[in-house]
Amino acid sequence: MARAGEGVSVTAEFTVQPAHQGAPGLAHGGVLATALDETLGSLNWLLRTIAVTGRLETDFVRPVPVDTVLHLDARITAVHGRKIYSTATGRIGGPEGPVAVRADALFIEVKVDHFIDNGRPAEIQAAMSDPDQVRRARAFEVNP
Numbered sequence: 001m002a003r004a005g006e007g008v009s010v011t012a013e014f015t016v017q018p019a020h021q022g023a024p025g026l027a028h029g030g031v032l033a034t035a036l037d038e039t040l041g042s043l044n045w046l047l048r049t050i051a052v053t054g055r056l057e058t059d060f061v062r063p064v065p066v067d068t069v070l071h072l073d074a075r076i077t078a079v080h081g082r083k084i085y086s087t088a089t090g091r092i093g094g095p096e097g098p099v100a101v102r103a104d105a106l107f108i109e110v111k112v113d114h115f116i117d118n119g120r121p122a123e124i125q126a127a128m129s130d131p132d133q134v135r136r137a138r139a140f141e142v143n144p
């Protein structure tokens with residue numbers, strides 16, 4: 001769940017579950033990168049722009065134990081043509097706690113055809129036939 005903040009920014013929380021473990025008792029870095037990517041990606045909804053991640057540069061600053069709540073804060077830093085630059089931090093111990101992870105991202109605006117041309121028809125059909133408009137849109141994010 002991400003919430004709109006001041007300007008083009010969002011905050012979110014992600015709880016590290018046992019299934020997210022990499023080293024014993026610690027979050028896997030790829031899962032933390034996913035949490036950052038998802039939070040950054042939700043900024044594009046505020047711009048009403050369809051965009052995909054082109055580049056995601058991640059710093060892992062501190063280990064994040066399982067059961068930790070990661071407090072995420074993301075904001076757009078610049079928009080240039082189809083390019084949307086954004087940055088995010090993930091803090092532990094509270095929203096003002098120490099930074100555990102951070103990322104800088106470049107999202108590229110795409111047409112809806114990007115998904116129609118590259119996605120698998122069966123999954124596209126299944127997502128588009130959902131009568132709930134919000135669920136239909138969110139089906140194009142993390143999609144278990």
Ligand SMILES: CCCCCCCCCCCCCC(=O)SCCNC(=O)CCNC(=O)[C@H](O)C(C)(C)COP(=O)(O)OP(=O)(O)OC[C@H]1O[C@@H](n2cnc3c(N)ncnc32)[C@H](O)[C@@H]1OP(=O)(O)O
Pocket residue numbers: 041050051052053054055081082083106108110112115116124137140141
């Ligand atoms: C069906 C209904 C759908 C409904 C709605 C769905 C909502 C969906 C929400 C979905 C959420 C899902 C989110 C996910 O899960 S995103 C999943 C992970 N991301 C991807 O799969 C993206 C894969 N990549 C591509 O498809 C293409 O490479 C894209 C589309 C990104 C660009 O290829 P395209 O041919 O289009 O553009 P271009 O090459 O002319 O580049 C344009 C500009 O960008 C610059 N650039 C590009 N890459 C990089 C880079 N890595 N570093 C630095 N710069 C980079 C480039 O220099 C140029 O700059 P400039 O020369 O203009 O200055």
